[in-house]
Amino acid sequence: MSAPTTVRILCQDRGQSVTVQGITNSAWSFLPDYGGWISNIFIQGNARLDNVPACASRRPGDPPNVV
Numbered sequence: 001m002s003a004p005t006t007v008r009i010l011c012q013d014r015g016q017s018v019t020v021q022g023i024t025n026s027a028w029s030f031l032p033d034y035g036g037w038i039s040n041i042f043i044q045g046n047a048r049l050d051n052v053p054a055c056a057s058r059r060p061g062d063p064p065n066v067v
Contacts, residue, residue, distance in 0.1 A: 011055035
């Protein structure tokens with residue numbers, strides 16, 4: 001898969017902090033089409049994505065080291 005790639009996000013939560021090129025982000029998004037999580041540091045936009053709900057009780061599994 002080459003970048004950039006459009007993905008569908010079900011919800012987001014906080015987890016382990018990831019640092020890339022001096023930027024740190026602890027937000028993670030669940031990608032239902034891939035059945036897994038991606039750090040928001042790899043998604044274009046704010047650290048916490050606007051209009052994306054928290055996973056809360058719909059959490060489809062935990063992102064790494066959920067806080």
